[in-house]
Amino acid sequence: MTIDFSCTIGPWAFRRLQVTTVEGTHKALRREGIDRAVVSSLPAVLYKNPHAGNEALCEEIGPASRFFIPFAVLNPSFPGWREDLRRCAKDLGMKGLRLYPNYQRFSLRSRETKALVRAAAELGWVTCVSVRLEDERFHHWAMKAKPTPVAQIAQLALDIPDAAIVLSGGSHPDLQAFFRAVSDAPNAHAELGWVKSPLEAVKTCVEQFGAERLLLGTSFPFDVPWCGTEKITRADIPEEAKRAIMGGNAGRLLGN
Amino acid sequence: MIIDFHAHLWARDDAEEAMAAVAARHGVDRICISAIRSYVPDVEEVRELNARTLRAIRKWPDLYLGFVYVNPKHGDTALRMVDEAAEQGMVGIKLWTSCYASDPSVRPIAEKAIEFGWPILQHAWRKWTGNLPTESDPRHVARLAERYPELKLVMAHIGGDWEYAIKAVRHCPNLCVDTSGSLAHTGMLEMSIAELGADRVIWGTDMPGADLIYTLAKVDRAPLKPRDKQKLLGGNALRLFGGSVSR
Numbered sequence: 001m002t003i004d005f006s007c008t009i010g011p012w013a014f015r016r017l018q019v020t021t022v023e024g025t026h027k028a029l030r031r032e033g034i035d036r037a038v039v040s041s042l043p044a045v046l047y048k049n050p051h052a053g054n055e056a057l058c059e060e061i062g063p064a065s066r067f068f069i070p071f072a073v074l075n076p077s078f079p080g081w082r083e084d085l086r087r088c089a090k091d092l093g094m095k096g097l098r099l100y101p102n103y104q105r106f107s108l109r110s111r112e113t114k115a116l117v118r119a120a121a122e123l124g125w126v127t128c129v130s131v132r133l134e135d136e137r138f139h140h141w142a143m144k145a146k147p148t149p150v151a152q153i154a155q156l157a158l159d160i161p162d163a164a165i166v167l168s169g170g171s172h173p174d175l176q177a178f179f180r181a182v183s184d185a186p187n188a189h190a191e192l193g194w195v196k197s198p199l200e201a202v203k204t205c206v207e208q209f210g211a212e213r214l215l216l217g218t219s220f221p222f223d224v225p226w227c228g229t230e231k232i233t234r235a236d237i238p239e240e241a242k243r244a245i246m247g248g249n250a251g252r253l254l255g256n
Numbered sequence: 257m258i259i260d261f262h263a264h265l266w267a268r269d270d271a272e273e274a275m276a277a278v279a280a281r282h283g284v285d286r287i288c289i290s291a292i293r294s295y296v297p298d299v300e301e302v303r304e305l306n307a308r309t310l311r312a313i314r315k316w317p318d319l320y321l322g323f324v325y326v327n328p329k330h331g332d333t334a335l336r337m338v339d340e341a342a343e344q345g346m347v348g349i350k351l352w353t354s355c356y357a358s359d360p361s362v363r364p365i366a367e368k369a370i371e372f373g374w375p376i377l378q379h380a381w382r383k384w385t386g387n388l389p390t391e392s393d394p395r396h397v398a399r400l401a402e403r404y405p406e407l408k409l410v411m412a413h414i415g416g417d418w419e420y421a422i423k424a425v426r427h428c429p430n431l432c433v434d435t436s437g438s439l440a441h442t443g444m445l446e447m448s449i450a451e452l453g454a455d456r457v458i459w460g461t462d463m464p465g466a467d468l469i470y471t472l473a474k475v476d477r478a479p480l481k482p483r484d485k486q487k488l489l490g491g492n493a494l495r496l497f498g499g500s501v502s503r
Contacts, residue, residue: 015419015441017442136385137384137417138417141384196440196467196470196471197467198267198466199278199463199468201469220442224441224442224473224474224478226473227470230470230472231467235469
């Protein structure tokens with residue numbers, strides 16, 4: 001079972017993406033042999049009310065997708081997140097949480113953010129925290145979002161050990177800082193979509209952090225999906241590590 | 257033949273050995289290398305770096321293709337370095353961030369490249385976070401290409417912000433782009449080929465600062481016409497070398 005942990009669906013305000021639909025995403029990822037994909041609404045990142053994006057995404061996916069695993073985008077500094085979280089779980093059947101502190105301008109250290117992550121954990125949800133969606137050098141001049149501080153994501157994992165935390169959009173140096181900070185905390189994970197360096201990037205990650213807490217991420221539709229899969233399947237690492245990263249770890253996290 | 261047009265000796269002392277091992281594992285036949293370190297190096301540093309490149313091409317003559325790295329601000333000294341590099345068997349020139357590609361000091365280097373029939377690999381990145389003081393924007397590279405239409409000029413990284421960069425250089429038929437670096441955006445190769453033509457897009461990695469598998473998959477796995485893919489992965493590079501590099 002191959003599971004992509006870093007996919008988003010929908011248009012992006014700053015670049016015309018080739019694929020913005022549920023159907024197109026399914027087709028593109030299936031072509032890469034991906035069996036299931038954790039997805040969230042991309043427009044929700046920029047909506048003041050991100051829950052409108054959650055509703056639109058779930059409406060398009062439909063209630064019984066065997067492929068998509070919808071994660072909610074919520075902003076803990078926006079009123080009503082508790083009710084929105086309840087609706088995401090009960091009405092929309094969402095299965096996890098994605099946070100974009102750098103785009104939505106909230107702090108991971110705030111009481112409300114921690115309350116949201118705890119509430120998600122009580123639902124049995126995984127919480128993904130985005131470091132970045134795009135290379136900062138590439139940002140639109142009207143929307144320059146600094147990366148989410150990795151130290152704060154690590155601290156969140158340490159403060160709430162019952163919550164499964166996934167660092168998303170982190171580069172290799174970000175992963176180094178993250179895993180150094182969380183040490184061997186079993187609830188701290190990272191998806192590899194943004195790991196593009198050094199020379200043998202995935203091999204280096206496995207040697208430095210172990211394979212048990214690493215997850216496949218394609219960063220689709222920002223990036224072509226085959227770079228995300230190939231760098232793992234062709235890496236000079238044991239087959240067992242490949243299976244774990246490609247889906248075994250994700251399946252365990254998602255309770256499959 | 258698969259040719260990586262953009263790799264460096266830097267960041268690690270064993271880059272030569274490490275890149276050779278990974279290239280063998282993934283079927284890369286030739287790698288164009290230059291040694292770099294400081295953004296604006298002095299003469300001694302450039303000499304030291306080029307000596308490293310020379311050692312590598314002598315130790316791995318069937319793998320590495322040497323590009324001499326120069327700081328055009330060094331004037332006649334830089335030109336002499338290019339002459340020496342020709343005698344040593346190097347095949348191209350690397351320009352990084354010492355000055356803009358459009359700086360008058362680059363002109364004698366460009367004229368020397370034309371005389372030798374060599375390509376120049378010019379770094380460029382349009383950074384919305386701000387460029388280094390003398391780091392080229394794609395528009396600087398376009399000006400150099402416009403001034404010397406017979407120059408074989410390759411702009412690295414598709415200029416970083418590729419939508420911006422492609423539009424800045426598409427009117428320059430003597431200017432190619434390389435795909436090296438961390439970006440593997442959807443639509444990037446498609447727009448490059450649609451606007452520039454498959455003859456003007458060249459595969460590169462930026463090893464050892466970039467993952468070989470990731471950067472190779474960008475082109476190798478892309479849904480391109482087989483003929484175009486062959487051009488990107490080596491055919492265009494061979495054409496630029498004009499027979500100085502054999503199949």
